[in-house]
Amino acid sequence: xxxxxxxxxxxxxxxxxxxxxxxxxxxxxxxxxxxxxxxxxxxxxxxxxxxxxxxxxxxxxxxxxxxxxxxxxxxxxxxxxxxxxxxxxxxxxxxxxxxxxxxxxxxxxxxxxxxxxxxxxxxxxxxxxxxxxxxxxxxxxxxxxxxxxxxxxxxxxxxxxxxxxxxxxxxxxxxxxxxxxxxxxxxxxxxxxxxxxxxxxxxxxxxxxxxxxxxxxxxxxxxxxxxxxxxx
Ligand SMILES: Nc1ncnc2c1ncn2[C@@H]1O[C@H](COP(=O)(O)OP(=O)(O)OP(=O)(O)O)[C@@H](O)[C@H]1O
Ligand SMILES: [Mg+2]
Numbered sequence: 101x102x103x104x105x106x107x108x109x110x111x112x113x114x115x116x117x118x119x120x121x122x123x124x125x126x127x128x129x130x131x132x133x134x135x136x137x138x139x140x141x142x143x144x145x146x147x148x149x150x151x152x153x154x155x156x157x158x159x160x161x162x163x164x165x166x167x168x169x170x171x172x173x174x175x176x177x178x179x180x181x182x183x184x185x186x187x188x189x190x191x192x193x194x195x196x197x198x199x200x201x202x203x204x205x206x207x208x209x210x211x212x213x214x215x216x217x218x219x220x221x222x223x224x225x226x227x228x229x230x231x232x233x234x235x236x237x238x239x240x241x242x243x244x245x246x247x248x249x250x251x252x253x254x255x256x257x258x259x260x261x262x263x264x265x266x267x268x269x270x271x272x273x274x275x276x277x278x279x280x281x282x283x284x285x286x287x288x289x290x291x292x293x294x295x296x297x298x299x300x301x302x303x304x305x306x307x308x309x310x311x312x313x314x315x316x317x318x319x320x321x322x323x324x325x326x327x328x329x330x331x332x
Pocket of ligand 2: 141142143184258
């Protein structure tokens with residue numbers, strides 16, 4: 101599925117957070133939104149998802165204007181979103197958290213839960229544990245698993261490795277890249293860490309105070325140049 105974002109404007113009350121942001125994610129593409137704290141990465145993800153109302157610009161999925169579509173309609177069309185907070189239902193177990201999403205679909209198959217557990221084997225011994233007692237990395241794996249059960253064509257991840265230990269970061273990256281390779285899953289990632297963007301994405305945009313200040317192909321960007329860009 102192709103995502104086009106054009107001239108997106110959004111605000112939190114009187115504070116404007118996005119000033120005409122544009123980006124494109126080709127079918128099966130991997131794009132990273134880079135930027136430091138507070139530049140508008142989460143606002144952009146929320147606006148694309150329809151969680152934050154927009155004041156201008158448009159969002160298109162496969163050529164269809166979804167700027168006014170409800171978040172759940174965008175999920176049904178194939179946008180899978182893992183918000184920065186990674187909450188889920190804290191008092192439900194891991195198994196129940198997965199089941200809530202699966203059962204919300206008419207065509208959900210139990211075997212899809214097994215596929216999630218194959219992707220994140222660390223969750224297998226935790227199925228009966230309330231989500232609130234998971235570690236940060238386990239919670240993130242559960243959050244990705246829940247998003248995958250919505251059958252996305254594009255997975256949107258907001259700082260998925262924030263506060264997670266490096267070995268688990270590697271597992272999460274590997275799982276996402278495997279899905280991309282196997283199913284052509286598109287990826288839109290918001291990240292502060294340039295190294296991760298270079299490993300995960302083929303294109304990038306740099307946000308600064310709610311505007312795109314640089315964009316290009318990650319292959320043409322050394323980690324050193326990227327750090328410099330982020331220091332603007
Ligand atoms: N609910 C809100 N009310 C008012 N201002 C907000 C709200 N949410 C975010 N902002 C402001 O909007 C701007 C962009 O915030 P946003 O959360 O999108 O940044 P971010 O790039 O995701 O930051 P981080 O890396 O810390 O997650 C910031 O100036 C922030 O203070
Ligand atoms: Mg954020």
